[in-house]
Amino acid sequence: MAVEHRALHRPARVRAVFEVIARDTKEAWTWFEVAIAGGLPPRVELGARRDAAECLSTLGNLARARVHLVRALEIDPTNEATSAMLRKVDELSAR
Numbered sequence: 001m002a003v004e005h006r007a008l009h010r011p012a013r014v015r016a017v018f019e020v021i022a023r024d025t026k027e028a029w030t031w032f033e034v035a036i037a038g039g040l041p042p043r044v045e046l047g048a049r050r051d052a053a054e055c056l057s058t059l060g061n062l063a064r065a066r067v068h069l070v071r072a073l074e075i076d077p078t079n080e081a082t083s084a085m086l087r088k089v090d091e092l093s094a095r
Contacts, residue, residue, distance in 0.1 A: 025059055028051070028055050029055035032048050032055065035048050042075050042076075043075075045075060046079065049068040049071055049072040050068070050072055050082055050085060053065040053068040057089060062092055062093045066089050
């Protein structure tokens with residue numbers, strides 16, 4: 001009976017975990033947005049934009065994530081990791 005009882009509460013716990021992740025992701029995204037708006041050296045801005053894009057993608061805002069990735073590629077057009085992230089965001093957006 002105890003196993004059945006725990007199984008009944010699992011969805012609520014899972015929802016709670018997702019709520020914490022979403023809250024933390026929103027807080028991280030907000031921090032990156034403020035940092036970028038304040039002006040950063042190009043290499044630091046590149047990383048901040050990639051991190052912001054990752055947060056936004058997690059939150060489901062693919063269009064805004066794409067904006068950050070495109071700007072990151074303007075800073076360093078040869079960055080393969082950023083290019084791969086942009087391809088993935090475009091792939092997800094097409095679904």
